[in-house]
Amino acid sequence: MIDLAAQPPARLDEIVEEFADLEPRERLELLLEFAESLPELSPDLQAQRDAGLHRIHECQTPVYLWVSVEEGKVRVDGDVAPEAPTVKGFVAILVDAFTGAAPAEVLCAQPDLLNRLGLAETLGMVRMRGLSAILHRIREEVRRAAA
């Protein structure tokens, strides 16, 4: 499914702009705010998580993601252990930016998102690898769900 007219989700651009205006240290504070505002899972999804379902095995940190497309809109739910706030913050950004967007918009979200958030330098190459895998995974699942 290729929609040449699609743009990345507007909310994602807003978040990128929010980060762009900040100093490196403030960016980390904002990322922590995102981490701490990640919505709790519904009891149903909590039960699935506790049963070990929907875990992203590429990540060393336990990360759980649910991606669905209903009535043309993407929904992302996620859960990350509190001892991994960086990963949790990144998941919270993606949940916020992608939920409610059209699948085509999510599919054209730029894979260099961490650079655009200004976090690449602070987090370093090694840490970025796992985070890029999460974005990649969401895009793959949206592609599948929207097919």
Add this chain to the structure above:
Amino acid sequence: MADYVHPEVLVSTQWVDEHRRDPGVRVVESNEDILLYMQGHIPGAVHIDWTTDLQDAVRRDYIDRERFEQLCASKGISNDTTVVFYGDKNNWWACYAFWTFKLFRHADCRIMNGGRKRWEMDGRELSREPEPKYPPGQYQAGEPDPAVRAFRDEVFKHLKAARPLIDVRSPGEYTGELLHMPDYPQEGALRAGHIPGAANVPWSWAVHDDGTFKSRKELEKIFLKDAGLGRRNRVIAYCRIGERSSLTWFVLTYLLGFKHVKNYDGSWTEWGNLVAAPIEKGPGRQAAQRPPPERRAEREEVHQS
């Protein structure tokens, strides 16, 4: 802890709680996750990040001597300060920072046994205050100590001389069978497997589930009896980027009293990318003994670090 060869380098959470305000003591948190310190830290502890503080941003190396001196001074650390490291992930990064401080020849370094996890399990106080500012330390670092760090040329010589190498990654990384992410090269390296002749002794075998180190007797069984290492051997340890192997370096050097252990911080992300470097795949020299029963599969850390 008393029966380790150098018991003084390991302190308990209680010791840290009692001594964290001592003017001669500086508690340093070092984590894999850069936000954890902001989310809560031992009151009075400073933060040293392995990427942004200890590594050079341009070349693949540690900061130089001058910047290490500036870093210490800015954290209120002087040459005679007792520096106590603790952190997440079973103290990987605490051991990595400890090792970096030893590279610059800092005299008195300690590890808080069990790290953040043990501190939290003990229900001790965590603070969300901004990082405290201490009066600047007076610091003169030594030239980097070649006794603790191995570069790749030395690993080649080591290999030729059939001296002991230990690969502390998980068994899947060691055999080269680990599944990798689509579109991502294996572990940041173009080739998978291990350095020929290296014995696989996963780092995790040295710690309990609460992150504290196993007893001297248990460690001797793992490293002396099962892996066949001797205290006078020249040993090089490696993992993927040198953090897990700093934990094993710490265990061998301080808890078991090995005299000549080096950490190859280039590790697999260097070796697995070197053109024409020899690589072995398959079981190689995996210890016959499986990890102790408390070691669950999910603790075999693989990606990202």
